[in-house]
Amino acid sequence: MLGSERRVVITGMGFVTPLGDSPDAIWERLAAGEGALRRIEAFPVAGLPNDIVAEIRDFNFLKGYALPKYRKALGKSRKYMARDIQLAVASAQLAMSDAGLVDGGVDPARIGIDLGAGLISTELDELAPGIAAASAATGVFDFPTWGRESIGIVEPIWLLKYLPNMLACHISILMDCQGPSNTITEADASSNLAIAEAARIIARGKADVMISGGADSKIHPLSMTRLALYQNMSRWEGEPSAGLRPFDLRRDGTLHGEGAGILILEEREHALRRGARIHGEILGAGSGCDALPEGGMDPRGGGTETAIKAALREAGLRPDEIGHVNAHGSGLKIGDLAEARAFRRVFGAELPPVTALKGFMGNISSGCGAVELIASLVGVNRGLIPPTINCDDPDPECGLDLVRGAPRPTNNPTFVNTNLTVNGQAAAVIARGNAPETAG
């Protein structure tokens, strides 16, 4: 596994999602098929194909998530944190608490961070006064005025609030993580790539514990405008909760969600020595790309196929040993079809059940891989595969065995979690729940 004797287990999970922030809370929603897509409340929008998103409406960074030992520091540093950063820092605290590592237990030089993060959009009102000042005279932006006056009215730390590596940096500072630190910024594939890299860092002996996963919030006027501009926003006109429809015949686009998912990955012996509770294990990972010369992804899904095959090889598993696939399933016409074709080629007659969770939580972009991996892990550790919602009429061209409506029992805790960007960049991670310990 992972080309090493050193096995990598999951000893902590922390997440803040539109479905909740604890395993019981999200499982209750997943099992009941209760999604979180609603009309947006954070700010008014107009002129977009729709106004549906999956928001975290009651996120209170300090009151809800700051551990007593960090409260003072976070009270100060919060002003340097965009929402994506706050979601990640909150989830990291939940994960480290879950792992029992908040008060030590690992050498600071042997704990690192590897996160997926997105292109963070600046708060418009931080720049608007400066832009207004520079445009006041003639209605057209005037560079000399910006240079003379506007720069001075932008907050000094403006840039730092939006750098994608700041998710990892804030966590490393807060929790004294002096080991390797990396931030993957590859849109929807980011957190799966980060989890893969973090697991390999442990496997090759450069760290004993890694904080990994990802976070994103694209519930922002600019991010929503972009999704519409790319013609990728769902135009669903029915109930908001049904607006994102993975693998459904009537799917026509995706919708934004927000959230963070953080895993504590740990070298198995290290975890056993300190008596840690083990949620599961990372067995292998792979990545591939099928970007077309003319742009966009290849509808044949070669990137996803390459990614899953590489992950199986690294895990030392046969396709028939996979219990289920947690697909990207973002509701894009071509994207879902590309994935389905890849699954059929990789698994052939042994095609396992497939689920996709974006109907519940929207697309959490750079954080989706981590949140979805956690949801599958929570499921298999209850002997169940989480269901897909809003796939009322499965697209026959996709030809998948979708877990629809309600969880499906399983006694196989091994699954593949896959993600895919609009550019055809695919990442797959194979994990196994802690149900029946197998030899190895």
Add this chain to the structure above:
Amino acid sequence: MRRVVITGMGMVTPVGGDVESTWSSLLAGQSGVGPISLFDARTFPTRIAAEVKDFRLDRYLTEAERWAEYSRNTRFALAAGKLAMDDSGLLEGPGPADRTRFGIYLGAGEGQQDFPRFVKLVHDSGPSGKVSTEEFTRRGVHDLHPLREAEQEPGSPAAHLASAFGAKGPNANCLTACAASSQAIGEAYEMIRHGCAEVMLSGGTHSMIHPFGVTGFILLTALSTRNDEPEKASRPFDRDRDGFIIGEGAGMVVLEELEHAKARGARIHGEIVGYGSTADAFRITDSHDEGRGAIACLREALADAKLAPEEIDYINAHGTSTAVNDSIETLAIKSVFGEAAHHVPISSTKSMMGHLIAAAGSVEAIVCLLAIRDGLLPPTINLDNPDTDCDLDYIPREARRKRVDVALSNSFGFGGQNITLILKRYTD
């Protein structure tokens, strides 16, 4: 353990449009810094930068027209990537044995905001200085340009290179500020070493010479304001240094598993033998005041390479020309190298190229390979009066001849990510 060699190099920098022209400029001590021409910066507190001059993608690619509307980052990446791929010989004949084992790992920066459209949209939807989000979204779907927006995604260049060069394997982009492209090369090296790929095109691309980029660094008081003497503004380790100079460009390398390279008779520029990655875990703006993270990083890379400090023949420093970096980096080198710190020649090529931010490390790794190839060390220009706590041999002002078998490159990013790469002359 599988060995990883470099079989291709390509770069586009403020001092040259390719590897050889950049190299001869660096050896001649030529500065690429001048007044900003990419936008009207005449009233900005810092109005100088190291720009890539007269960049034309059609000099590199026959299909340049297809990329005409793409970001500066993407076009720099394609140019440097094409140079590296040409240099590797992988574009001739059958190419990589298995295209699903040929991947891309970049440390590309975010693309530039589409400035004219964005500021107009913000103003139209909030002329008073407070934006109406309804107005913004209503206008935005018509007024913004889809491709210009998509090109701001830092992961896009990695997909473009994959399609341009047929890389179907692993694909990733990391963005750890000024450490990004060194980290990309380090992680790509680990991927090959541990069997995830046979060939990786890796490196970085970035331009922050745009109004918001320059504004952001001005606000952090990180930039030199020596506007009247642009060529003297980047002066690493000098007592009169006052901040860094933003550069732009791209550096790309083809990393290859040794046996794969030998089997196709590839020319080998050198071998990657050491990689260190640590975090300061200190502050978001400042390096650790005793260089804790940098020290651990240098040690880790040396341990990975199984080399003693005495065996390092040249250090290409991060050397940004900020007060803090150059002192702390010196402290870290002294702490790890001991007595040997006073014998190893060190230079900062940022004195000439400025700071290419995410792309800096990849360009500087190539400089190390060239030093090994030619036995020549590029200078630190403008080092007229070394700072009191910068008391090592920084190769001041003029290039130097010296045989180099092993070179080391440091990259330290905002937020405390530290990367060290060690490159070695290839021998069987």
